[in-house]
Amino acid sequence: MADVCYDWSGPSCSGRVIAPTGVSMEQRSTIIEVDGRQWLIDPFDDISDHVSSPVAGIIVTTTHHWRDAIELADRYDVTIEVPSWFRSIPAHAERVSTPTVDGFSFIEIADTWLWQEAALWNGSSLIVGDALTTSTVMGQHPLNLYPYLFLHPPEVLAEITPDRLICGHGDPVDSRIDDAIEQALTVSPWMMPLSIISFLYRSTFSDL
Numbered sequence: 001m002a003d004v005c006y007d008w009s010g011p012s013c014s015g016r017v018i019a020p021t022g023v024s025m026e027q028r029s030t031i032i033e034v035d036g037r038q039w040l041i042d043p044f045d046d047i048s049d050h051v052s053s054p055v056a057g058i059i060v061t062t063t064h065h066w067r068d069a070i071e072l073a074d075r076y077d078v079t080i081e082v083p084s085w086f087r088s089i090p091a092h093a094e095r096v097s098t099p100t101v102d103g104f105s106f107i108e109i110a111d112t113w114l115w116q117e118a119a120l121w122n123g124s125s126l127i128v129g130d131a132l133t134t135s136t137v138m139g140q141h142p143l144n145l146y147p148y149l150f151l152h153p154p155e156v157l158a159e160i161t162p163d164r165l166i167c168g169h170g171d172p173v174d175s176r177i178d179d180a181i182e183q184a185l186t187v188s189p190w191m192m193p194l195s196i197i198s199f200l201y202r203s204t205f206s207d208l
Contacts, residue, residue, distance in 0.1 A: 001021070001046065001049045002018045002019060002020045002021055002029075002044070002046040002047065002049050002050065003018070003019045003021075004016050004017070004018060004019075004050060005017050005018070005019045005028070005171055005172075006166075006171065006172045008125070008164055008174075010124055010125070010163070012034070012102070012103045012122060012123075012124070013032055013033060013034045013101075013102075013103065013122065013125070014032075014033045015030060015031055015032045015033060015125065015166075016030070016031050016050060017029070017030050017166055017171070017172055018030070018031065018044075018046075018047050018049075018050055020044035020045075020046050020047070021046055023044065025135055025137050025169050026133075026134075026135040026136070026137065026169050026170045026171075027044070027067075027168065027169055028042075028166075028167060028168055028169065028170070028171075029041060029042050029043045029044050029047045029067070030042065030127055030166055031047065031050060031051065032101055032104075032125075033053055034101055034102045034103070035102065036053050036054070037053060037054050037055075037056040038051060038052070038053045038054065038055050038056060039055070039056055039057050039058070039059055039099075039100075039101045040055060040057075040058045040059070040069075040072060041058075041059050041060075041061065041120065041127060042059075042060060042061055042062070042065040042067060042069075042129055042168050043058060043067060043068060043069060043072050044067050044068050045068040045071060045072065047068075047072070048072070048075070055072075055076040055078055056078065056100065056101070057078045057079055057080075057081055057099075057100050057101070058072055058073055058076075058078055058079070058080045058081065059080075059081045059082075059099055059101070059120065060080055060081070060082050060093070061083075061117060061118050061119065061120060061127065061128070061129035061130075061168065062109075062110075062115060062116065062117035062118070062129035062130050062168070063086060063087075063088070063089075063115045063116050063117070064115050064117075064129070064130055065129050065130070065168060066090070069092070069093075070090055070092050073092045074092070079092070079093070079094050080092050080093040080094065081093070081094060081096050081099050081100060082094070082095055082096070083095065083096070083097075083106045083108070083116070083118040084096065084097045084106075085108065085111045085116055085118075086116045087116060099120065101120075103122040103123070104120050104121065104122045105120075105121055105122070106118040106119070106120065106121075107119040107120075107121050107156055107157075107160075108156075109128070109130075109131045109149075109154045109156075109157075110131070110149065110154070114148065115130075115148075117129055117130055117131060119131065119154075119157065121160065121162075124162060124163045124164070125162060125163065125164050125166060126157075126160055126162035126164070126165050126166065127166040127168075128157075128165065128166070128167055128168065129168035130146045130168055130169070131145065131146050131149055131154055131157070132144070132145060132146070132157065132165065132167060132181065132184055133146065133167045133168070133169040133170050134167050134169070134170030134171050134172075134173060135167070135169035135170035136170075137169070141180075141183060141184065142173070142180050142183075143165070143173060143180035143181065143183065143184045144184055145184045145185060153185045154185070155185065157181055157185065158181060158182060158185055160181075161177075161178060162177055163177075164177070165177050165180070165181070
C-alpha cells in the first residue's frame with residue numbers, strides 16, 4: 001500500500017501527498033479534495049488506496065507524468081485534464097485553460113519540444129510536477145531546479161508566496177518556501193554542466 005507522506009487542510013481545499021511503492025526518483029502523487037470531491041494529480045495506480053470521496057477528475061501537470069493516468073481515468077470514468085499548451089496527448093485527455101478543481105489555475109512552466117509543464121496554484125498551495133524538487137536525485141540543496149530549466153528558470157515562481165509547495169519528486173516544503181524557491185532559481189552558469197551531468201548519472205544509475 002502506498003504511504004501518505006504529507007496531509008494538509010485549508011479553508012478552500014484539503015489534500016494529501018502519496019509516496020507510491022516501487023517507483024524511482026522519489027516520485028509523488030497528490031490528491032486534492034474540494035467540496036467532497038477529489039482530483040488526482042500526476043497519479044500512480046496505488047493512489048487508489050487513499051481515494052475516499054468521489055473522483056471528479058485527473059490532472060497531469062507535465063508530459064513526463066502520464067504515469068497511470070489513463071488506467072485511472074477508465075477506472076473512475078473521468079477525464080484527464082491537461083493545460084491548453086500540451087501538444088501530443090492521449091485520447092483520454094482534454095486540453096483546458098483552467099482546471100475544474102475550484103480555486104486552482106495553471107501557471108505555465110515549460111513549452112518546449114522536449115516537454116510541456118504547468119504548476120497548479122490556488123493562492124495557498126503550489127503543486128509543481130518537475131520544475132522544483134526536493135529529490136536528492138536532482139541536486140543537493142533543500143529545493144532544486146530541474147536541470148533542463150537551468151538556461152530558462154521559471155521566474156514566474158519567484159512571484160508566488162505559497163503556504164506549501166508540493167513536488168512531483170520528493171517531499172513537500174512548508175517552511176521558508178520563499179527562500180528555497182529563490183535559491184533554486186538562482187543557478188550559477190559554471191554549475192550548469194556539472195549539475196546536468198550529475199543529474200543524468202544519478203537518474204540512470206541510482207537505485208532509489
